[in-house]
Amino acid sequence: MPKVTSADGTTIAYEVSGAGSPVILVGGALNVAASTRPLAQALEHRYTVVSYDRRGRGASTDTSPYDVAREVDDIAALLTALGGQAAVFGFSSGAALVVEAAAAGLPITKVVLQEPPYAQDDAEPNExxxxxxxxxxxxxxxxxxxxxxxxxxxxxxxxxxxxxxxxxxxxxPTLAHDFAVMGNATPGGTVPYDLIAKVTQPTLVIYGSASPPFMIDAARSIANALSDGQQVELQGHQHVVPPEVLGPVVEAFLA
Incomplete structure (x- = not known):
């Protein structure tokens, strides 16, 4: 796997396939590059697609102490390797990380968020x-x-x-990273409207009609709060969507 070096010296391993405008795929909790490979294969006929091992996973290294900003730096390093800018797709907690990256002003052309699992403000604490x-x-x-x-x-x-x-x-151990990403902006992992307000790129929010209600509510809230947001509900689908269904939706938006 090719590798890039993040700002703090962490080595980030990635896979690249296809040809065309670049797209980075950011996995969720317990995901590695192979987890997003099926979606990459659904997009690679039209795009240069990068799937990567987030820090502390697979062939990537890690540097302590963990900080969400360091994971944003990892995406920045991948963007540099791809020529300076790219569209970015995030799944689950990876979508929350993409929100952080877009809000930080990274040169992201378009954003796709698939079910960032934020809770609503009135949600009961989860033990x-x-x-x-x-x-x-x-x-x-x-x-x-x-x-x-x-x-x-x-x-x-x-x-x-x-x-x-x-x-x-x-x-x-990287579950602690994902908890930090989800709770970085507001206590309890609720929808970070302050960050959402800083995402100015065209953004698509995807959710399944059979997903947990809190994920559906969060997706709709995010889409409505974005300055340039769209939303797509995938009928009958849950949190994990087959690439043959997800791929065409992502491709159509990026096109």
Whole structure:
């Protein structure tokens, strides 16, 4: 995998495919470059697509202490490697990271946000997050992944099976990164309207009609708050959308 060096010296590994205008794909929690590869394959006939290992994952290194601004710097390094500017797609907590990057003024041409999982202001506190952090502090990585997945709505048996897959426990420490991204702007991970107001690029917000109601509400709130926002509801789909459905929607917007 080719690599770029971020501002703090962290090495970010990425995959690149296709030809055309550049697009960077930013994965969510427990995602690596391979996680966004199916979407890259759906877009590469028209675009130069980059999927990357966010810091602390896969072939990328990490530098302590973690700070959301450092992950924004990682995207900046990829933009430089791609010639200075690109469209950027973010999934789940990766979409929240893209909001941070766009609001910071990076040279992003268009933004696509797929279900950033912000809560509403009146949402009840979720005890799953603190439990995940406690497991991480105790070095109980598999339990941290299981707890996170069940917190996200996955059935317990499926969460246990996925947490046991090779390499999954190695990604567990980066859950703390995602919690920081989600809660960086406002306490509790609610929709950061102050950041949304700074996103001036044309932006598409995508959500599934069968996704958890709080994700649908957040997506609609973000789209309505953007200065140049659009929204698309994918009928019958949940948080994870097949690339053959998601790809054409992203492509049409970027075109």
């Amino acid at each position: 799953g997050g603190p439990a995940v952090l406690r497991f991480l502090a105790d070095g109980r990585h598999r339990e941290a992944v299981e707890t996170f997945l069940t917190m996200a709505g996955m059935p317990a048996d499926a969460a246990v099976d996925l947490a046991a897959q090779p390499g999954m426990a190695d990604l567990a």
